[in-house]
Amino acid sequence: MISKTSHRSRTSLHTSPWIIIGSVSILLIVVVVLAYQNYSREKKYMSRILSEKGAAIIKAVEAGARTGMMGMMWGGQQVQTLLEETARLPDVFYISVVNSNGLVLASSNRGLIGTQMSGGLPEKGLNQPEATNWRYKRIDDQRNAFEVYRSFRPVSHRDTWMGDRMRHMMRGRGMMMGPDNDWFLPSASGDSDQIILVGLDPQPFEEGRKEDIRNTAIISGVLILLGLAGFISMFWMQGYRSAKKSLQDTSAIKDQVVTSLPVGLIATDKDGKIAFYNSAAERITGLDLAQARGKEPDSVLPSHLCGLKESLDLGESINEKEMECEFTENKIVPVSISASEIINEEGQFVGQVLIIRDLGEVRRLQGEIRRKEKLAAIGGLAAGVAHEIRNPLSSIKGIASYYKSKFEDGSEDKEMAGVMIEEVDRLSRVISELLEFARPTKLNKKLSDMNELLKHSTRLVEQEAAAKKVDIQLNLTSDSIEADVDPDRLTQCFLNLFLNALQAMESGGRLTVSSSTGANGNVAIDIKDNGSGISAEGLSKIFDPYFTTKPKGTGLGLAIVHKIIEAHQGQIKVRSTSGQGTVFSIALPLGDSEMRLS
Missing domain, CATH: 3.30.450.20 (PAS domain)
Incomplete structure (x- = not known):
């Protein structure tokens, strides 16, 4: 690794002069481009300022001429005087008014009146009467003028009647009419357009631009020297940086791998x-x-x-x-x-x-596998046992019923025969639960309102709840929650949980049933009681077959509930504190999928 790095460093030092020359050339081009852009920006800035200054002077002349004509009946001589006085402003070379043929009608320089304008008319902007334009113009061997021009209309050509009225009023006051006095008034045809030109001195701005160019040249030279020094230093440090980067990459890979380890x-x-x-x-x-x-x-x-x-x-x-x-x-x-x-x-x-x-998740999965294996074994055994026991039970019940009919009413023998029939019926129910637990049954799903299922299930236990002095409270969502479920199977689950809750509240209490929609698209159902609760040891076995805390329970009710909820691809969890009550939480998906009881 060290020898390869040294070889790369020697190769880079050998070729560095050409690379440095090329890099400096690129830097020089960049500096020249930036300097040119700065020069263009300064020129544009100067042009904008002078153009706005010229436009302001033109507007002032027009406003003064218009005011004089309207208020004091000015003629051409007075407008000429206005041009001469305005041209005395700093940095103003001249102010002239010419017609469309280039004839000077009025000018701050009286010697130009009646002559053709030097340099000819401007070539752009004359077809836009309201626009202000500018150009550079050579006025002598040593000076350039920044000339701002636009149409000159103290009285708009649209108001030709105003020009006629002015002429009439001037004649009425005995004023002499002629090219010296009414050249600025529009004719009846409205085609007497004049152009006003203001020549400004650009020298102050030119000097500022030259100073900026000198500063730019100095800064560019410094940048080139700094760039040259930087490129040389960069190649000198190439070996060091390469080794450092390799070390940093290795460290970053190590950190990422170690941080991402599960x-x-x-x-x-x-x-x-x-x-x-x-x-x-x-x-x-x-x-x-x-x-x-x-x-x-x-x-x-x-x-x-x-x-x-x-x-x-x-x-x-x-x-x-x-x-x-x-x-x-x-x-x-x-x-x-x-x-x-x-x-x-x-x-x-x-x-x-x-x-x-x-190993927590591994242990949980192992326990789940053992549980499923145990359930599968119990289910197979239950199916065989139930089949073998059901037929003899039917015979025993028939014989007990026969003898019960032979004994006298109120006799001890008849009472014992009745007890035998009741025990046979109880065994038959246990066998039915065994068969239901072991038998795979297809879910008959349909779109059902979960709130209505809960209301229907609670109505079925209202009388038993009233007998035990248990208050049933429904906290259901205001909107309906529709899910694709088997309503009969879910009703069976709810009834089983309700009856277990009632049996846990022998001295009265409250059964609370709640529904809501979860953020992951599930319907959440909580069934809560404040009964005797379940011990911590019993919670781990609550859904195991044949585990029960009731003296006469079969231990299959909650196992069947767990199986039906899993068949709907849902989950059921239990939280309980001994002496304080129990909460069963059910989460069911709202979507449609084909599911079977296994």
Whole structure:
């Protein structure tokens, strides 16, 4: 790796003069382009300022002429005087008015009146009477003028009647009419257009532009020198930067890989202090390892690293050892731990690494598999047993009914025969539940209103709830919630849960039924009671077949409920505190899918 880097550095130094020349040339072009853009921008700025100044002078002359004509009946001589006085403003060379043939009608320079305008008429903008235009014009051997021009109409050509009226009034006052006095008035035909030209001195702006050009040239030279020095320094530092970048890339890859690992990783330095950890280690252990950096592992982890410290101190490696560690109080986590020492290329000890894998999900899946295997075995056994028992039970019930009819009313024998019939019926119900639990049945799904199903199910237990002094409270959504379900099967589930809740509230209480829509597109149903509750040990077995806390229960009711909810691709969970009550939470998808009871 070192030899390759050195070779690249030597190659770069050998070719660097040509690269530097090319780079400096590019930089020079960039500087020239920027300087030209700056020159053009200054020129545009100067043109705009002078153009606006010329336009303001033209408007002032027009306004003065118009005011004089309207208020004091000015003639051409007075307008001529106005031009001469206005031309005395700073940086104004001349002000002239010419007709469409280039004949000078009035000018601040009286010697030009009656002559043809030098340089000819402007070539652009004459077809736009209201627009102000400009051009550069040479006025002598040493001076240029910035000439601003536009149409000159103290009285608009649209108001030709005004010109006629002015002439009439001037004649009425005895004023002499002629080219010296009425040249600025529009004729009856309205075709007597004049052009006013204002020559301005651009020298102050030219000097400013030259100063900017000098400054730009100095700055450009400095930039070129700095760029040259920068390029040379860049190639000198190429080897260093290449090695540094390679190291940074390797470090970034290492950090990304370690951070993204799904297993927890904790590393110590050669002094045995925690030097590194990833987010998975914090998630699995539930510890804030940021506070543990630089500390002994025993100060935050379980004592002796869950019993592995002795093996690590002896230099032994640990591979996938499963155990249960109590990282935080009252929280035992099943984990698989691997650990080993970190030895560098020179054989020196630099630390230890501990890899922790959470086995909680694995244990849960294993338990689920065992549960399903047990349910499958129980289902097969139940189907066989139910088939063998049902026929003898029918015979026993028939014989008991026969003898009951032979005994006298009120006799002990007749009472015993009745008890026998009742026990046979109870066994028959147990067998029916066994068959229902074992039999795969297709769901007859249809679009159903979940709120209506809940209302219908609660009405079926209203009388029993009233007898036990239990108040039923419905907290259903105001909008209907429609889902693709089997309404009969769900009604069976709800009734089973309602009856269990009523049996848990023998001294009265409240049964609360709630519905809502979840953020993930599910319908959520909560069935809550404030009865005797379920112990922590019973919660883990609540959905197992034949597990019951009732003296006469079969232990199949909740197992069937769990099976029906799973067939709908839903989930059912239970929360309970002994002596305070129980909550069953059901989540069902709203969408349509083909599902079968298995």
